[in-house]
Amino acid sequence: MAKRALRIAATADLHYGKHSRGTLHEAFAEISGNADILLLCGDLTDYGLPEEAEALVADIRAAVKIPMLAVLGNHDFESGQAELVCKVLDEAGVNMLDGEAIEVAGVGFAGIAGFGGGFGRRMLNA
Template sequence: MSKDKIRVAAVGDLHCTKESGGQLRELFRQAADSADVLVLCGDLTDYGLPEEAHVLADELSGARIPILAVMGNHDYESGQQEEVCKILSSAGVRMLDGDACEIHGVGFAGVKGFAGGFGRRTLGPWGETTIKQFVNEAIAEALKLESALAKLRTSERIAVLHYSPIEATVQGEPLEIFPFLGTSRLEEPLLRYPVTAVVHGHAHRGTPEGRTVNNIPVYNVARPLLRHTYPDRPAFRLIEVAHSEPVRM
């Protein structure tokens, strides 16, 4: 591939329902016209139903570019997340869950992530067993992200999440729900394995941009937020990264 730049279109929180047929196809067409890769940041379906996944797969069928995705909390609602993942995978979507892949010389590492709060207010594994289980889920997701990032050998890397790794991009949501929108535990792997950019969703009323403590740009690409913030643009974030060859170790 001869391009100097690779364009990545990212959007999350599609919340595809059984009645969404025909409502997302134009968005995906615009993304395919504008970008080389389409990244979907979770909450792909509304209730995590196979019927919704089939509708989304059909809507995506016109986007003739590589598509990557992570799951979101809504995709787990009905306990059929494995079937949802299978349907989308069969439609050509590369589903990432602690996995890494390379497209056009750009590395992608993806994981759903989890909640738990930010900074000094991050929930710790203390007290009841259920609290420890909650915190351990966040730790497990962070370890999956770290493992995926460690596999990449490209100079340009993008981390794909559903939950936010920083507080800045959930600003605008009610303060009371900040701990359920993401966790700083997801930021820790980004300090050990720096990336070019991070994309996430989940915070519909958050802030479009922020940065990690090591100055990595983080983009909240929740579709409701993008539609509200940039009403004159298609509801996806376009990110340009340099096209480069993988670093051989």
């Protein structure tokens, strides 16, 4: 019996803000119906605020019914509240990867939070 290929959807640089709720709900629903796993690859929020993560969670919780894996990007560290952002996402069922690996349907995924290229506004004001 032939093994079915794992359908992976990956996105990055969502930059969810406090007022982004609802903007990608339809896209997330389509992804959920056509993929087996969703990878969220950094810069999930605009300024790294928990309320921005909550706006993202509102959309994914309502639409995504497949496993989700995520890593943070530089914008997710902007406010110095990355741990709270991770907590919000983790409580919504998003597997946060930072130096960890996870297996989904026989495929291994590893992730590490990233900060590279340039300096964020918070860093420039230090």
